[in-house]
Structures are given as structure tokens and as C-alpha cells.
Amino acid sequence: MNTLISLLDDAIPLIAVGFVGNTPVNTILEAKTRGLDIAELRIDHYPSSGCVDIISEARKFADIHTIATIRIKNEGGKWDGSEEQRLKLFRDVIPHVDAVDIELHAKDILPSVIQEAHDKKKLALVSYHNFNGTPDIQFLQAIVDDAWSQHADLVKIAVQVGNPEDLQTLAMLTLSNKDKRLVAVAMGSDGLISRVFFPALGSRITFAYIGAPTAPGQLKFVELFQLLREFYPRFNQRKINELKILEAA
Numbered sequence: 001m002n003t004l005i006s007l008l009d010d011a012i013p014l015i016a017v018g019f020v021g022n023t024p025v026n027t028i029l030e031a032k033t034r035g036l037d038i039a040e041l042r043i044d045h046y047p048s049s050g051c052v053d054i055i056s057e058a059r060k061f062a063d064i065h066t067i068a069t070i071r072i073k074n075e076g077g078k079w080d081g082s083e084e085q086r087l088k089l090f091r092d093v094i095p096h097v098d099a100v101d102i103e104l105h106a107k108d109i110l111p112s113v114i115q116e117a118h119d120k121k122k123l124a125l126v127s128y129h130n131f132n133g134t135p136d137i138q139f140l141q142a143i144v145d146d147a148w149s150q151h152a153d154l155v156k157i158a159v160q161v162g163n164p165e166d167l168q169t170l171a172m173l174t175l176s177n178k179d180k181r182l183v184a185v186a187m188g189s190d191g192l193i194s195r196v197f198f199p200a201l202g203s204r205i206t207f208a209y210i211g212a213p214t215a216p217g218q219l220k221f222v223e224l225f226q227l228l229r230e231f232y233p234r235f236n237q238r239k240i241n242e243l244k245i246l247e248a249a
Helices: 003-006 027-031 051-059 082-097 108-119 139-148 162-176 189-201 221-231 233-248
Strands: 014-019 038-042 066-071 101-103 122-131 155-159 182-187 205-209
Touching: 003 066, 003 233, 014 221, 038 189, 051 082, 082 101, 082 108, 101 108, 108 122, 139 155, 139 162, 155 162, 162 182, 162 189, 182 189, 182 205, 189 205, 189 221, 205 221, 221 233
Parallel strands: 014 038, 014 205, 038 066, 066 101, 101 122, 122 155, 155 182
Antiparallel strands: none
């Protein structure tokens, strides 16, 4: 069984941080000892898209749960190669990570990426990103339903929020989809509060940064970590237990 799925279903917040390649091993070790749950490997930011380099980078994170992301430009990434090349990279990296993130709108390769992930007993996160605003809840619900129908294990909705109404729309969507392992991300300064409190509504992962943000409105990892320890007693206890295990190792 993929152990990441057990954590996702535990109803305790999980913090993910994006890493953009050439990450020093000591940075990874420090992040782990400070409580990082998931490393998002932003392969679209990597200086090299060679198979050997990507696998070598993934292996650095062997002791941390990982999600491989090769984000296309029109959904906020830097990938500008062909879909055939991107599919090959997904296939190369899937054996070395716990999950992959593929956009719902990547229809040419979406079924193949999901099937490859499931064949290798990995998770498929199907995502939708909108940097222009927050669509209405009916539109977003249709996105969630479509992603789930594609056999997603998780569904990520990341939208730019510009006012309290946008934030409320995303909050309602999150509450309505607790059974679909939703990852709800409110981007922008108006969405900062979501990074802390959307896990209480059922969002499975919250994103922070170490070094530089990989999306608008992220909090520093150390700041978000402390806030989650204050507001989520079960999160705090899990981190205490993890620290004891690390100290005993």
C-alpha cells in the first residue's frame, strides 16, 4: 500500500514544499528534521530535463514523501517541451516518487500518466490551476467531478482569489468534497488564511516554501509549521512523535 495515502486519509494537515532542482542534501535533511511532510519535485523548473538528472534528484528525497510535477506554462509552470517528452519524463520518474501531479486539461497524456502511476502503485493527483480568478462553484465542482471520473486519487484546485467571496467559494467547494481528497489552494494575498485553515475544512495538503515561493501567496515553511502546531493539536502531537523517532535513530 502506498503509505502516502494513509497520511492523506488521516485528517491531519500535511505540508508540502516545492523544490526546483539541484537541492543540497543538507537542505533536504534540515527540512525533514523540521517536520516537512511532502516534497513537491518541480521538474519543470529543473535546469536539466535529462532522465538521469531527474532520477538522481528524486533519489535525494528517498526519506520524504514526494510528488513529481512537470507543470505546463499555461497553468503556472515552466515546461515548454512536447507532451510526448513530458509523458516520457513522467514514466521515468514515477518509480522513484510517491505520486505525480498531472493537469486535468492535459487530455493527450492524462490517461497514460494515471495508468502508469497506478500500475506502479503510485498516486495520481489531477490538478486545475487558474491564475486569473476564481470561477463560480458550479464550474469548480464540474472540474472536481471530471478529475475524479478520470480515476484521480487526489484532486487539486488552485485559483487566484481577490476578495472574501472568492475565498468563501473555495471554502464551500472544500466542505462539499471531503470524500474526494481535495487539495484546495487559494492563491494571492487574500488567500493566505487558506494556507492555515483550509485543512480544517478537509483540504488534504497545504503548500509552503523554503527559499523562494513556487506560487503566489505561499507562507514560509517555518511560519506555516508553527501555525499548524498551534491550531491543530493532532498535527503537533504527530510532529512530537516524529522528532522522538528521529532522535532515537
